[in-house]
Amino acid sequence: MESDFVSWLLRSLPQDQRLEVPAGDDAAVLRPPATRRTVVTVDLLTEGVDFLLTGNAGAAAFPPPASPWQVGYKAVAVNLSDLAAMAARPEAIVVAVALPRQGGRQLGEEIAAGVAACATEFSVTQAGGDTNAWDGPLVLSVTALGSVAPQQAWRRDAARPGDALVVTGPVGGSLLGRHLAVTPRCREALAIAAGFPVHAAIDVSDGLALDVSRLLAASGVGGVLDLAAIPIHADAVRLSTLGPEDGRDPLGHALGDGEDFELVLAMPPAAAAELVACPPEQLVAGTTMQPTIIGKVTATSGLQGRQPDGSVGPLAPKGFDHVFD
Amino acid sequence: MESDFVSWLLRSLPQDQRLEVPAGDDAAVLRPPATRRTVVTVDLLTEGVDFLLTGNAGAAAFPPPASPWQVGYKAVAVNLSDLAAMAARPEAIVVAVALPRQGGRQLGEEIAAGVAACATEFSVTQAGGDTNAWDGPLVLSVTALGSVAPQQAWRRDAARPGDALVVTGPVGGSLLGRHLAVTPRCREALAIAAGFPVHAAIDVSDGLALDVSRLLAASGVGGVLDLAAIPIHADAVRLSTLGPEDGRDPLGHALGDGEDFELVLAMPPAAAAELVACPPEQLVAGTTMQPTIIGKVTATSGLQGRQPDGSVGPLAPKGFDHVFD
Numbered sequence: 001m002e003s004d005f006v007s008w009l010l011r012s013l014p015q016d017q018r019l020e021v022p023a024g025d026d027a028a029v030l031r032p033p034a035t036r037r038t039v040v041t042v043d044l045l046t047e048g049v050d051f052l053l054t055g056n057a058g059a060a061a062f063p064p065p066a067s068p069w070q071v072g073y074k075a076v077a078v079n080l081s082d083l084a085a086m087a088a089r090p091e092a093i094v095v096a097v098a099l100p101r102q103g104g105r106q107l108g109e110e111i112a113a114g115v116a117a118c119a120t121e122f123s124v125t126q127a128g129g130d131t132n133a134w135d136g137p138l139v140l141s142v143t144a145l146g147s148v149a150p151q152q153a154w155r156r157d158a159a160r161p162g163d164a165l166v167v168t169g170p171v172g173g174s175l176l177g178r179h180l181a182v183t184p185r186c187r188e189a190l191a192i193a194a195g196f197p198v199h200a201a202i203d204v205s206d207g208l209a210l211d212v213s214r215l216l217a218a219s220g221v222g223g224v225l226d227l228a229a230i231p232i233h234a235d236a237v238r239l240s241t242l243g244p245e246d247g248r249d250p251l252g253h254a255l256g257d258g259e260d261f262e263l264v265l266a267m268p269p270a271a272a273a274e275l276v277a278c279p280p281e282q283l284v285a286g287t288t289m290q291p292t293i294i295g296k297v298t299a300t301s302g303l304q305g306r307q308p309d310g311s312v313g314p315l316a317p318k319g320f321d322h323v324f325d
Numbered sequence: 326m327e328s329d330f331v332s333w334l335l336r337s338l339p340q341d342q343r344l345e346v347p348a349g350d351d352a353a354v355l356r357p358p359a360t361r362r363t364v365v366t367v368d369l370l371t372e373g374v375d376f377l378l379t380g381n382a383g384a385a386a387f388p389p390p391a392s393p394w395q396v397g398y399k400a401v402a403v404n405l406s407d408l409a410a411m412a413a414r415p416e417a418i419v420v421a422v423a424l425p426r427q428g429g430r431q432l433g434e435e436i437a438a439g440v441a442a443c444a445t446e447f448s449v450t451q452a453g454g455d456t457n458a459w460d461g462p463l464v465l466s467v468t469a470l471g472s473v474a475p476q477q478a479w480r481r482d483a484a485r486p487g488d489a490l491v492v493t494g495p496v497g498g499s500l501l502g503r504h505l506a507v508t509p510r511c512r513e514a515l516a517i518a519a520g521f522p523v524h525a526a527i528d529v530s531d532g533l534a535l536d537v538s539r540l541l542a543a544s545g546v547g548g549v550l551d552l553a554a555i556p557i558h559a560d561a562v563r564l565s566t567l568g569p570e571d572g573r574d575p576l577g578h579a580l581g582d583g584e585d586f587e588l589v590l591a592m593p594p595a596a597a598a599e600l601v602a603c604p605p606e607q608l609v610a611g612t613t614m615q616p617t618i619i620g621k622v623t624a625t626s627g628l629q630g631r632q633p634d635g636s637v638g639p640l641a642p643k644g645f646d647h648v649f650d
Contacts, residue, residue, distance in 0.1 A: 037354045040452050046461065049458075130466075148354065153345065321327050324327070325326075325426070
């Protein structure tokens with residue numbers, strides 16, 4: 001029953017100073033940090049599109065099915081990645097779930113454990129939620145709240161011609177498993193924001209080429225990606241030989257796979273050079289971040305790619321787009 | 326396609342001074358009202374449980390199927406009802422949707438129109454969202470943000486023995502159509518909060534008896550409902566004769582149906598008497614609110630009912646609880 005599950009869930013939530021009224025009321029009351037802005041984002045994950053659930057995935061070995069714990073962790077992590085792309089400090093989440101009636105209790109508990117693990121790791125308070133049961137597949141919707149100083153959020157519409165484009169780590173091939181072990185660049189974003197000027201940012205959720213093209217279009221500018229400079233993840237190389245045969249080479253996977261949850265930053269070139277020269281460990285202890293300059297922002301609109309031979313031509317903004325009509 | 330739909334949606338959103346960064350970025354940035362708390366709540370609606378969609382409802386005449394516009398409106402309204410139950414001023418919403426692939430675009434546009442209508446009516450800004458397509462039924466998740474002065478939120482855990490219990494309007498029979506035309510008591514809550522002491526509050530979403538019992542349990546107290554005093558909606562009377570034959574009388578519907586979205590308030594008896602004596606129109610122009618005293622809070626735990634003959638006995642906390650195992 002919903003009421004038993006919610007009682008269990010509420011008992012499991014840690015206390016948090018940020019909550020004047022904690023989860024369990026009609027709504028939660030948050031003490032927002034003085035003089036800071038509230039940043040809000042939502043991501044809804046559906047079984048069959050964002051993940052295949054262990055046990056329901058049939059015989060498919062690829063993409064690897066997710067445990068309920070992983071689904072819970074991922075649903076929080078992808079939202080925190082959006083906060084990172086705004087240079088916002090994560091503060092709170094609310095979680096809504098539609099559970100299948102059969103086995104929903106155990107599923108709910110495992111999801112809640114994954115949610116709690118990610119929330120704890122990134123010091124986010126669980127401010128509330130909504131538990132539903134139905135005859136459909138699993139749906140999980142997380143809304144994340146963050147905070148940022150006034151006018152300090154990294155927008156996606158403020159890249160300037162001449163900016164360097166930086167990506168915080170290698171991309172491609174996430175479906176081999178990284179799509180279920182998302183590491184949002186929250187600490188990295190805060191450290192970079194504290195030390196470097198960033199004009200615009202976006203996280204790579206749907207595909208490097210698509211997400212860069214979104215940033216450029218929102219800013220009313222264009223850009224050239226230096227294809228030889230794009231850090232290709234080992235998974236992209238592996239997927240080009242092991243994955244479903246669609247003829248894409250490792251670079252194709254790096255440009256179009258998405259779910260990398262690295263950040264793309266548009267920065268003054270000198271600052272970008274300084275960032276990539278700085279040992280990442282010096283910025284954030286224990287980080288796996290590896291910032292790389294991958295191109296530049298131009299005044300002419302559209303996304304271009306520079307081949308290793310120096311020739312420049314249009315680059316398709318490939319990536320994931322939900323299809324419906 | 327998701328991208329076309331989202332472009333259309335973003336163009337349709339009005340500008341709002343509360344947004345430093347509007348919808349369309351990785352997250353929205355809100356300017357929170359100075360010195361106020363942030364109130365957050367989420368409600369997820371699923372097709373088949375919270376509504377039957379016109380066209381997918383088969384030949385069923387009862388409960389009446391919902392248009393996509395009504396689903397959008399309701400998804401916002403039920404969240405605003407939770408904010409009302411906290412005496413919070415509605416500020417912003419984010420909306421996540423999982424659309425069916427076939428016909429998703431038109432469905433999405435009609436839902437968006439319903440969302441916008443409710444947001445406009447209650448002066449709420451649309452701060453963002455997430456659009457998904459899948460092979461499952463329609464799912465809509467709304468997170469609402471409100472604001473309230475420090476320590477002024479109506480909690481559900483602060484009712485005191487001796488308090489009078491007040492309901493803001495007649496209840497029962499909502500499935501005849503009121504469940505699709507939800508009027509959240511936002512303005513009423515703010516007006517009452519400004520003029521009367523309220524110790525605790527909850528909105529009637531799952532059933533009067535169940536929601537009152539939740540308020541009492543959270544407060545560590547008990548209560549007696551005066552069954553002859555409960556304002557029974559005309560729909561409850563009609564449903565007891567027309568609806569699915571489960572043998573419930575009008576009072577049974579009033580106590581257990583839910584989706585009334587009236588507020589239950591625990592208040593000092595003198596203040597409650599003053600509230601019910603005050604012409605509602607004087608508090609909120611155009612309101613349909615009709616506050617009624619329906620019982621009192623006691624020190625002994627548990628929910629009791631007083632029969633018209635004066636006898637008092639346990640009252641089952643009937644109402645809606647999602648069933649899963």
